[in-house]
Amino acid sequence: MYGNTGKVIYINCSTGKTEIVSLDEDVYKNFIGGSGLAAKLFWDYADFDADPLSEKAVLILINGPLAGVPLSGTSRMSAVARSPLTGALAESSCGGYFPPQLRYAGYDGIIISGKCTVPSIIHIAHGSFNIVSSEELWGKTVGEAYVKIKEQYGERSRTLIIGPAGEHGVSYACILSDAHHAFGRCGLGAIMGSKNIKAIVIEPHKTIMKYFEEQKVKSLIKELTPRIKEYIISQVLHEFGSAGNLEGHMYTGDVPIKNWTSNFNEEMAEKLTGSTLTEKYLTKTGTCAYCVVACKRIVKVDEGPYSIPEGPGPEYETVAALGCLLGSSDLAAVCKAGRLCNEFGLDSISTGATIAWAMEAFEKGDLTEKDTGGITLRWGDMPTVIDTIIPSIARKEGPLGQLLSKGSRLAAKSINNNLIKYTAQSKGLEAPMHDPRGGGHGHALAYAVSPRGACHVSTAMHFMETGACNYPEIGFEFDLEALTDEKKPETMVLATAIGSIENSACFCQYADRSLTFAEMVGILNAVSGYHYSLQDALDAGWRIYHLKRLINHRFGLRACDDALTERMLEPARDGEPQGIMINFDGMIQRFYELMNMDNVEGVATVDTLHKYGLEQEAAIVWKKRK
Amino acid sequence: MEKKKIGITVEGAGVLRKELFKHTVTLDCDARVEDLAKKIKIKKGLQIAFFRNGKRLNRNVKLHDGDTIKVVPLVFGG
Structure with missing residues (x-):
């Protein structure tokens, strides 16, 4: 092997x-x-x-x-x-x-x-x-x-x-x-x-890996490394981190603000964007093994109420979830809140999204001091977020900590089912900080049909829809308009396969942006000897996607769970996407059709599953259904 | 006869903030976004969009004297 x-x-x-x-x-x-x-x-x-x-x-x-x-x-x-x-x-x-x-x-x-x-x-x-x-x-x-x-x-x-x-x-x-x-x-x-x-x-080991084609792997590394390093996105990531273009995202309406009630805030964009982080708090960059991109931030906040020693700094998702989503423009506070999430071991996206939902619920009067244990929730109140809310969630302390530790969907449900409508999640997973209403309507489809719930990295839609990549060798040369549904289901079919390959081959979605699809498959073959044709690789991607859907079916999920909340689909109230509607139902029905998936059961038809070699799995799920 | 001129304030956003400081560009009075795009120099390979008052502008939109235009890089991810 x-x-x-x-x-x-x-x-x-x-x-x-x-x-x-x-x-x-x-x-x-x-x-x-x-x-x-x-x-x-x-x-x-x-x-x-x-x-x-x-x-x-x-x-x-x-x-x-x-x-x-x-x-x-x-x-x-x-x-x-x-x-x-x-x-x-x-x-x-x-x-x-x-x-x-x-x-x-x-x-x-x-x-x-x-x-x-x-x-x-x-x-x-x-x-x-x-x-x-x-x-x-x-x-x-x-x-x-x-x-x-x-x-x-x-x-x-x-x-x-x-x-x-x-x-x-x-x-x-x-x-x-x-x-x-x-x-x-x-x-x-x-x-x-x-x-x-x-x-x-x-503990460290020194074993040398065996490659299927030693020389080819070496020459690919030599060829691809400088290209990855010099690629414009890599340079931006290195210099400014993944929050490097938060300001740009803001102008396109991609950044959700105050629990998805706004898509534009110029001051917030300037104060929280990655170049501001670099100027004010970055001490050095960090990286993963063998990576020349080095997008990780090491930050230090020297003084003030949010001072933190040198250590891991926030990435885009953390900046947006603990800043924009909570209505805060205070980058030092975001750094500290992000650091707390690291130290307590909390997902910063779900933490920010669940607190943001609670802030809105409190503002509307749907959540009261009785529910919060006397804690007042206000937009942008970072001292309370840092000193009280995050620690209480991490330890499930007090009524608020216990409530919010469930995540936004279950927290809302435990108060009143009607409050779920202004959570921003799919299948219970809080959505990442890319608002499909501004970022691209295909994101809405991607969030909904992702097996794990609202996710922008389980498929390649995020990058394909926004023109960051093209794969002519497998027929993707669409020049897509982000704020329409045009060709999005067709793109999504390819995006599911590419995303499955990226997440299974475990390519970093930043570092592989400058690679062609053929090169991704080429390096896989050279290292592992899989002998994939491009079609074989795509088929493996779809096989994996369908298997994950079958797993979810065994957990009781159906097509009706491929849903977004009302908040995520209502027309944006401001910014670039203001007033535009997403044709969500049209996209999702077409996607099921193109993928040969049953639009009630939410899994592929028996014939399709057989095509991908999932006969035994199909027998279990479809037999159970009958 | 030489055309009348208009002054456009240009400012880079996000990763262009350092590269494209706030400055004024002088253009012909009938200039459009496309003409502005030709005037500014940015990192090779970076796709950009132009915004006025928070709204994205098509390349053939006419510019007006005194406009402030944000130049927004379209780098996606995060």
Whole structure:
């Protein structure tokens, strides 16, 4: 086997049983790796009746097939489970330095089931892996635990750590890698916490990867690295971070403000954009393994009420979710709120979105001081957000902390079903900080049909719709108008396949922007020997997408769950998209038709599933239906 | 006869803030957005859009003396 090792660690935390699962080459070829392979293993290993936070639930982490290759944007991995936030398939990806070390240690991933009797860590070193009691780490923030682990296991060890939010089962708790990179979405940190696993630690290994075509891989790295580095988007990301064009997004109406009630605020744009962050608070840039883009921010706020020591800085999603969405233009406050989310192990998107919903509900009188435990919620009140709300969510403290730790959909539902209409989520996953009403109507479709819920990275629609990429070699040469539905379902068909490939091969969606589709497939073939034609790769992408839809069907989700809330579809009230309606129903029906999906069940027809080799899976889901 | 001139204030947004400081561009009185686009120099490969009072302008829209135009880079992601 090339690239991949064919070995996955299996750990049952309840029994202490550990083993190595060996996987056939065909499984890799059919499901690529990363998110796709994790979904396949989830299908094989999951108890579909298990509560996401129960002992029976599984958490699966799988490397991309390119993890460990010294090429920008390829050393990444995906985590998959059932989400405690949505009840649907959870998936999230992460870069950093953990994935290549896992590969060098000889493994492609880790399957975790059961529950440790005491707080523990999983320790991987020198050909062995085991569960080690670590009660002293429980209760510590991510940063505190990180320092302790480094002291014990060495400076070069790599970590996945949860914070207090994961320990308390907050439904949008995340997992931090080396206290900076995150499996941010869907509450995977809560699942790790429910298993009493505080951290996964890997010590450095020196194994050399075997490539299918050694010389070709070397020449591709040599050819692609300077191109990735010099690409305009890479330069912008390096200099200004992923928030580098927040101001530009604002003018197009892409940035949701004050819980999606506004799409334009010039002052906010200037004060929060990435160039302001660079000028005022950036101390240096950070990066993931082998990446020349270096989009990560290291920031320090020297003085004032929001002073923070040098450490991880906010990315675009965090700036928009904890700034624009809450009605704040205070960048120092956003840096501090983002840092708190890191330390507590909270997804900053869901945190910001859930607080924003609560602020609006309080303003409308739908949420009262009785619900909040006497706390007054006001737009832009960052002292309360930082000192009270975020810590109380992370620890599920008090009525407000308990309420908001459920996420916006369940929080709204627990007060009054009618309040769901002004949440901004799909399937319960809070939408990222790109408003389809201004960013592009195809985003609306992408959010709705994404298996994990509202997501702009599960497909390539975000970049395809806005002209950031073209793939003529697979027939995508459309010059799309962002604020119409024209050709969006057709684009979405390709976008699902490309997104599945990106998330399964674990290409970073920044670093791979300058690559053609043929080059993406070429590097996969050269490293892993998959022998994909372009069509084979697309088919693998669609196979993975359909499998994830089948998983969701087994969790009870149907086509009617591919929905956006009223707030996300009402005409924008200001800015560039003011008054424009999205033809959501038209797009989604056409998409089902083009994908041969049943528009009630929300999964592909039997014939389509057979076409992608999912006969057994089809039999289970369609037989159950009858 | 030489055409009358108009003054347009131009300002870069987002990643163009450093590259395109606020300044005035002089154009012919019948100038359109397209003419302004030819006058400004920005990073090669960067797609841009023009906004006036928060509204995006088509390239054939006529400009007026005293207009303030934001030049917005269309870099997507984040």
